[in-house]
Amino acid sequence: MTGASRSTASRRGRGRRWLIKLGLGGVLLVGVLLALGAGALTLLGMPTYEVPKVAFEAEPTPQRVERGKRLVSMLCRRCHYDGATRALTGRVLPETRLGRPSAPNLTREPQVGIGGWSASELAVLLRTGIHPKTGVLVPPSFMPRWPRLADEDLAAIVAFLGSEDAWVAPHAEEPPPTQYSLVARYRALWSWSPLPYPRAPIEAPAEVELEAHGAYLVDHVLQCAACHSARWGDFDALDPPRTPGYLAGGAATGDVNGVVLRAANLTPDATGLAGWTSEQLRRVLVDGFGRDGKVVRWPMTRHAGLERIEVEAIHAYLQTLDPVVNVVEESPPYRIVGRKADAGRHFYVLYGCQYCHGDKGVGVADLRGAAKRFATDEELTTFLRDPSKHDPLPIMPAYAGVIGEDEYAELCEYVRRLGG
Ligand code: HEC
Ligand code: HEC
Ligand code: HEC
Structure with missing residues (x-):
C-alpha cells in the first residue's frame, strides 16, 4: 500500500467515526425528545371537555325497570358485572395497547358506586362519552356510546340502575382505576372526540314494523x-x-x-x-x-x-341488506387435549370454556373462586347446565344438552383444580 492511499484510508476512518458519533448523538437526541414527549403527555393528563347541560328524567316505572334489566344484561353486563358478587361491582378488563381498562362499580353505593349520579349525568356519559364528574372522555374503545338509543330505552337503563334489584344493591367493592397507555394518551389528544348530545327526542320504531x-x-x-x-x-x-x-x-x-x-x-x-x-x-x-x-x-x-x-x-x-361477497377467514380451531391425558382439561377445551375463561381460569370471568362458591359437584353441574337458575340473563352459555351427563364429573374436577 502506498503512503497516499494509507492516509486516505485513515481520513476515511476518522470520517466514519464522526458519522458514528453523529448518528449516536442523533439517536440520543431523538430518545430524549421522545422521553420528554411521553413525560409531557403523562403530565398533561387526559384532555377534558365541557359537560353538556341536559335535563333528562327517568321515572322508575316497573315496566322500565324490567326492560332496563334486559338492556343492562345485553349492553353493560359483559364489562361491569362480577360473577363473584353477582352484582355490577365492576372488574378489571383484559389489557390492550391502550392500557388496562377497569370498569367501575355501578351499584347504588354513593361513594364507590354511582348512587349519587343523576339521570342527566348518566345520559351524558352514555350518549356522548364525556364523564360528567371529570369532563374526561371515556375512550370509545374502553366503553361504547349510544348516541341514538331511544329516550325510552335510555330511561329504562337509568331506572334499572336506581332500582332495588340485587345487581345494583349497594356494594363497597372498588376495582383499581383504569390505566391509560401512552398510545391512549396520544389518541385522546388527536383522534377521539365526544359525540354531540342529541337535540331532538329519539323514538324507537314500533316492534310491529x-x-x-x-x-x-x-x-x-x-x-x-x-x-x-x-x-x-x-x-x-x-x-x-x-x-x-x-x-x-x-x-x-x-x-x-x-x-x-x-x-x-x-x-x-x-x-x-x-x-x-x-x-x-x-x-x-x-x-x-x-x-x-x-x-x-x-x-x-x-x-x-x-x-x-x-x-x-x-x-x-x-x-x-345488499349481499356482499366477503369470504371471512375462519377462526382458528382450538388445539385438542386428549381425554386420556387429562379428561377434565379435555372437556374444558372441547366445550370452549377457555375461549372465555382462558387457559388459567381467569379470562372474562374468574373461576378461581368457583370451587368455594359451588360447594358440591351437583351445584356446579346445575350451574353449568343453566346458569340463569343461579342469576338471570347470564352471558355464560347454558350447556344442558351439549355436555354429556357422564362428562360433568371430570369437568367439575378440572374447574376445582383451576381454583387451587
Ligand atoms: C366494553 C366494556 C364496557 C361496557 C360494555 C360498558 N362499560 Fe361502562 N365503563 C367501562 C370502563 C372501562 C369504564 C371506565 C373508563 C375509564 O376509566 O376511562 C366505564 C365507566 C362507566 C361509568 C363511570 C363510572 C364512574 O364511577 O366513574 C359508568 C356510569 C358506566 N361505565 C356505565 C355503563 C353502562 C350503564 C353501560 C351499559 C349501558 C356500560 N357502562 C357499558 C367499560 C364498559
Ligand atoms: C363485540 C364484538 C361483536 C358484536 C358487538 C357482535 N358480534 Fe357477532 N361475532 C363477533 C365475532 C368475533 C364472531 C366470530 C366468533 C367465532 O369465531 O367464534 C361473531 C360471530 C357472529 C355470527 C356467526 C356465528 C356462526 O355460527 O358462524 C353471527 C351470526 C353474529 N356474530 C351475529 C351478530 C349480530 C346479529 C350482532 C348484533 C346483534 C353481533 N353479532 C354483534 C363479534 C361481535
Ligand atoms: C361465552 C363465554 C363463556 C364460555 C364459553 C363459558 N363461560 Fe363460564 N362464565 C362466563 C361469564 C361471563 C361468567 C360470569 C357470569 C355471567 O356473566 O354469566 C361465567 C361464570 C362461570 C362460572 C361461575 C363462576 C363463579 O365463581 O361464580 C363457572 C363455574 C363457569 N363459568 C364455568 C364454565 C365452564 C366449565 C365452561 C365450559 C363448559 C364455561 N364456563 C364456558 C362466560 C363463559
Whole structure:
C-alpha cells in the first residue's frame, strides 16, 4: 500500500467515526425528545371537555325497570358485572395497547358506586362519552356510546340502575382505576372526540314494523357493526351504515388468549348469512351457540335478554341488506387435549370454556373462586347446565344438552383444580 492511499484510508476512518458519533448523538437526541414527549403527555393528563347541560328524567316505572334489566344484561353486563358478587361491582378488563381498562362499580353505593349520579349525568356519559364528574372522555374503545338509543330505552337503563334489584344493591367493592397507555394518551389528544348530545327526542320504531325495529336494534342498541365490519375501531355510532364494510364482516379481534378471531359476514350472501333461518340466528344470539354447534367466541356474547320478536326483527333487517361477497377467514380451531391425558382439561377445551375463561381460569370471568362458591359437584353441574337458575340473563352459555351427563364429573374436577 502506498503512503497516499494509507492516509486516505485513515481520513476515511476518522470520517466514519464522526458519522458514528453523529448518528449516536442523533439517536440520543431523538430518545430524549421522545422521553420528554411521553413525560409531557403523562403530565398533561387526559384532555377534558365541557359537560353538556341536559335535563333528562327517568321515572322508575316497573315496566322500565324490567326492560332496563334486559338492556343492562345485553349492553353493560359483559364489562361491569362480577360473577363473584353477582352484582355490577365492576372488574378489571383484559389489557390492550391502550392500557388496562377497569370498569367501575355501578351499584347504588354513593361513594364507590354511582348512587349519587343523576339521570342527566348518566345520559351524558352514555350518549356522548364525556364523564360528567371529570369532563374526561371515556375512550370509545374502553366503553361504547349510544348516541341514538331511544329516550325510552335510555330511561329504562337509568331506572334499572336506581332500582332495588340485587345487581345494583349497594356494594363497597372498588376495582383499581383504569390505566391509560401512552398510545391512549396520544389518541385522546388527536383522534377521539365526544359525540354531540342529541337535540331532538329519539323514538324507537314500533316492534310491529319488523325491519325498521330490527335496524334500530342492530344499529343503535346492540351495535353489531362495531365488530362485524371491515375494521375494528372504525364504527360510526351516529350513523352506523356509514361504517366502512358495514356488517360485511372481516374485522379482526383478539380473544382472551390472544388468538385472532374474525367477525362473520352478516349480509345475505353465500359468504354470509344467506339461507339462515331466524331459529339459527336465535341459537347464536340468545343461546350463544354457532352453526357448527360450538360456543360462539368472545367478544361475541349471547344476549339472553333478547325476546323472540326482537330476534325476528334483527333477522328481517339483515335480510334486507345488499349481499356482499366477503369470504371471512375462519377462526382458528382450538388445539385438542386428549381425554386420556387429562379428561377434565379435555372437556374444558372441547366445550370452549377457555375461549372465555382462558387457559388459567381467569379470562372474562374468574373461576378461581368457583370451587368455594359451588360447594358440591351437583351445584356446579346445575350451574353449568343453566346458569340463569343461579342469576338471570347470564352471558355464560347454558350447556344442558351439549355436555354429556357422564362428562360433568371430570369437568367439575378440572374447574376445582383451576381454583387451587
Ligand atoms: C366494553 C366494556 C364496557 C361496557 C360494555 C360498558 N362499560 Fe361502562 N365503563 C367501562 C370502563 C372501562 C369504564 C371506565 C373508563 C375509564 O376509566 O376511562 C366505564 C365507566 C362507566 C361509568 C363511570 C363510572 C364512574 O364511577 O366513574 C359508568 C356510569 C358506566 N361505565 C356505565 C355503563 C353502562 C350503564 C353501560 C351499559 C349501558 C356500560 N357502562 C357499558 C367499560 C364498559
Ligand atoms: C363485540 C364484538 C361483536 C358484536 C358487538 C357482535 N358480534 Fe357477532 N361475532 C363477533 C365475532 C368475533 C364472531 C366470530 C366468533 C367465532 O369465531 O367464534 C361473531 C360471530 C357472529 C355470527 C356467526 C356465528 C356462526 O355460527 O358462524 C353471527 C351470526 C353474529 N356474530 C351475529 C351478530 C349480530 C346479529 C350482532 C348484533 C346483534 C353481533 N353479532 C354483534 C363479534 C361481535
Ligand atoms: C361465552 C363465554 C363463556 C364460555 C364459553 C363459558 N363461560 Fe363460564 N362464565 C362466563 C361469564 C361471563 C361468567 C360470569 C357470569 C355471567 O356473566 O354469566 C361465567 C361464570 C362461570 C362460572 C361461575 C363462576 C363463579 O365463581 O361464580 C363457572 C363455574 C363457569 N363459568 C364455568 C364454565 C365452564 C366449565 C365452561 C365450559 C363448559 C364455561 N364456563 C364456558 C362466560 C363463559
